[in-house]
Amino acid sequence: MPRAFILACCLVMASLSMVWAEAEPIPFAAPEENSIPAGPDGDLIRRGLLILTDTPRQLPDLVHSRLRCSNCHLKAGTVAYAAPWVGVTTRYPRYSRRSAGDVSLPQRIQGCFRRSLNSEAPAVDSEPMQAIVAYMTWLSEEISEGYRLEGWGFPRLAEMPPADxxxxxxxxxxxxxxxxxxxxxxxxxxxxxxxxxxxxxxxxxxxxxxxxxxxxxxxxxxxxxxxxxxxxxxxxxxxxxxxxxxxxxxxxxxxxxxxxxxxxxxxxxxxxxx
Ligand code: HEC
Ligand code: HEC
Missing domain, CATH: 1.10.760.10 (Cytochrome c-like domain)
Structure with a gap:
């Protein structure tokens, strides 16, 4: 095989793999619960985790349904393809077509309280909201801005068949x-x-x-x-x-x-x- 041809092939392959490397999503990983730090910062994170996994009982004045946030965001947002919260703090504020404007993370959280939990939402600057955001920030510590994480949201199914x-x-x-x-x-x-x-x-x-x-x-x-x-x-x-x-x-x-x-x-x- 002529050397020039082999060289050209290598160059094409190298540039292709660079493109792939850029498009490659970060493999999904969530920190272990036992790595939440001790002290007041850790206490706030743990309070957020408790609210998200025991929502109706932790916020009885606001929540009237029987759903916990973690019933859909499995294992408190640490499961790929179950709308995980790993990295979520780097995705907001974010444009929402439903509101025709940018929504902040607390506003997005309020949306899930009002719709997914069919309940009232804590105020943006309230203690429960600060605790929830502290937990999500801790989950997202390893993730930098502008990344693409494997397992974000729900899976993209291969087809959309008519339903019966x-x-x-x-x-x-x-x-x-x-x-x-x-x-x-x-x-x-x-x-x-x-x-x-x-x-x-x-x-x-x-x-x-x-x-x-x-x-x-x-x-x-x-x-x-x-x-x-x-x-x-x-x-x-x-x-x-x-x-x-x-x-x-x-x-x-x-x-x-x-x-x-x-x-x-x-x-x-x-x-x-x-
Ligand atoms: C073995 C018991 C079990 C079976 C069978 C099961 N689920 Fe679930 N489902 C659960 C549990 C437990 C959760 C909440 C997970 C959590 O909190 O970690 C859940 C959560 C859900 C949720 C999200 C929360 C909600 O209440 O809306 C939906 C939707 C759902 N299941 C639909 C289904 C459908 C459809 C089927 C039938 C294919 C099904 N499940 C079969 C146990 C089950
Ligand atoms: C009945 C299921 C369900 C429950 C319960 C639920 N959510 Fe959600 N949540 C969703 C769905 C569906 C999405 C959109 C996921 C997508 O489109 O990728 C979502 C999205 C989110 C997002 C944005 C995630 C992202 O990556 O942009 C946040 C934050 C969130 N929920 C927080 C909460 C909080 C906090 C609670 C409890 C107050 C909660 N959710 C309860 C179903 C639920």
Whole structure:
């Protein structure tokens, strides 16, 4: 083979691998809970962790549903493809099409209180909010600005098949009702230390409202395919996850009147519930 050709090949391969290296996401890793520092800084971080994993009981004046933040952000935001909070402090403030403006991290957190927990939100400068942000900042310590972390958000499923709600109902009875209840009401374990703290409600007044991210078909399907049935994530086909998601999100759930202000400049996603 002519040397010039081999050299050219090497150059092409070298430059390609440089491009790949740049696009390569950082492998997912979360710090261990026992590495939270001692002292007052650590106490605030631990308080945030407790609020996020025992939300209704820690904030009874604000939270009226029976969901904990960690019911969706699994293991307190340390699981890839379950909307982890690792690195989240470097992603905000961030433009939100739903609000047609930049939202800060505390504002994004308030959104999950109001929609995903169907509850009231702590003020931006309140003690619970400071504790939550302290925990998320600690989780994000190793991550620098402008990174791309593997496992961010929910997985991107390979296809978006049309969903069949009736098939979803049958699957729900077979695969989900044993933990989440026939009426989607869940089964709660009041022991705060025990992971995963019982089985959360999937619909009704104790669950997320129609304006939550989980009430959107593509997000619910991705979460379910990857993470459910609990501890056996990945066994459902994408079609089954879509059928289930379509059934679950269309069960009765609370309204969210301020939804009229969402997407003021358009761009509403096609799978929004309203
Ligand atoms: C073995 C019990 C079990 C089974 C079976 C199971 N789940 Fe779950 N599910 C859980 C637990 C536990 C959580 C909360 C995880 C946590 O807090 O760490 C959860 C969380 C969820 C959530 C997010 C929280 C909420 O309440 O909205 C959804 C959505 C969900 N499951 C849907 C499903 C669907 C659909 C199925 C059927 C394929 C299913 N689950 C089967 C135990 C189960
Ligand atoms: C019913 C499920 C559910 C519950 C409960 C929930 N969230 Fe979320 N959360 C979501 C979804 C869905 C997203 C959007 C994920 C995506 O699109 O990648 C999200 C996104 C977020 C984000 C932005 C993450 C990012 O990477 O940009 C933060 C921060 C957040 N939630 C905090 C909370 C807090 C704090 C609570 C408890 C008050 C909470 N969430 C409860 C489902 C939930």
């Amino acid at each position: 709600r009736q098939r979803g109902e049958q699957l729900f009875v077979q695969r989900c009702a044993v933990c989440h209840g026939k009426e989607g009401q869940g089964r709660l374990d009041e022991t705060p230390q025990r992971y995963p703290y019982g089985f959360p409600p999937l619909w009704g007044k104790d669950s997320f409202n129609i304006a939550a991210g989980m009430a959107r078909l593509h997000k619910a399907a991705a979460f379910i395919q990857r993470n459910m049935p609990f501890s056996s994530g990945g066994i459902l086909t994408i079609q089954q996850a879509y059928d289930l998601a379509d059934f679950v999100i269309h069960q009765p759930r609370e309204d969210y009147p301020p939804k009229v202000h969402d997407w003021p400049e358009g761009g509403k996603p096609s799978d929004a519930r309203y």
